[in-house]
Amino acid sequence: MSDQFKFTRTFRKLVENTTINSDTLLSTDYLNHFNELVMMLDLIPDMPEMLDETKEWKPKTYAEHFQDSSFTHKDLAIAAYDHVLDADRKALEMTVARMDQTVEETFAALDAAVATGDADRTRTICNTSSQALQGMIDRCSGIINGVEGAAATAFAAMDESVPVLDVTKPAETEDEEEKIVMDQSAIDALFD
Template identity: 35%
Template sequence: MHPVLGAGELAADRLEQANINAQTGLATDYLNHFNEVMMLLEMLPAMPDCAEDVLEWEPLDYVGHFENSTFKDKNLAIQAYHAAPAKLRNHLEIQVKEINALVGRIQEQLRQAPDAATVAVEIAEVATHEIKPLISIAGAVIHGHVEPEATQHEGDGAQAEIDALFA
């Protein structure tokens, strides 16, 4: 039998103590992975030597992030993730895939540029106007806020299912 949010090890008070959203089973700590690279990208115009750190950044899925983190309750976070509603997990993964693709394109742009300073402003703009909003959407998903049109392609009733979680 699979663990259920709100029961046993995944009881709401236990999740809240671990800084995991008790209704969604998702933790904002995952966003730290993206906030790190976001900070580097925005600093690039003033500090082009940050390019090396940007190039070293690698995508990590939710479980991989927690497996490699120092997060105190990382096993609980992984367990709660697997118990989280599939529609929310899928929507989060869509945002993550877009973030990873944008960072990957930026990394390729940095590799091809004669030096980081020549592309730094353009990269910072992409980070601010494209990546940062995706991180915000991912944060909203973690907190259970999903726009109806975001789930309509996943089948009829998807938003109703999500709405029922928070009713």
């Protein structure tokens, strides 16, 4: 039995009865960092003055989020991250990198739209970005919760030839995005 397997098995025992997933060793608390941003983006069309406050949001790695949080098991979450399966860690990190890039592009587009007072463009940018980010948050949630195939779906979704944020068209609807993230059997598996 390898040392890595022993450590992983030990961490799976340590995270029992916490909100850290005992299969993946990941916590959805990390997603709060992105959910906060989505909520702020949703406010900007009606409150453009929120843009400056929203732009104070900065990307954080998994460990940085927990270092700065009041999460009860933050030290355990940070330590367990070293024992997450490579495929899950890479899928999560790739999706987070895509979210961070989307945020950067969103802020640049919003600066231009708000500066010209284009309320319709501001609303389109915020709605498109918010929906795109929510889809990626859902994808991360699938990875964190160990939904079968979630990591593979995340890898498949990272086609670099597609622009991260295309504000010329609305994002996919939630129903279409949800089909990509989880099918009914994957949802049922969460409750088994």
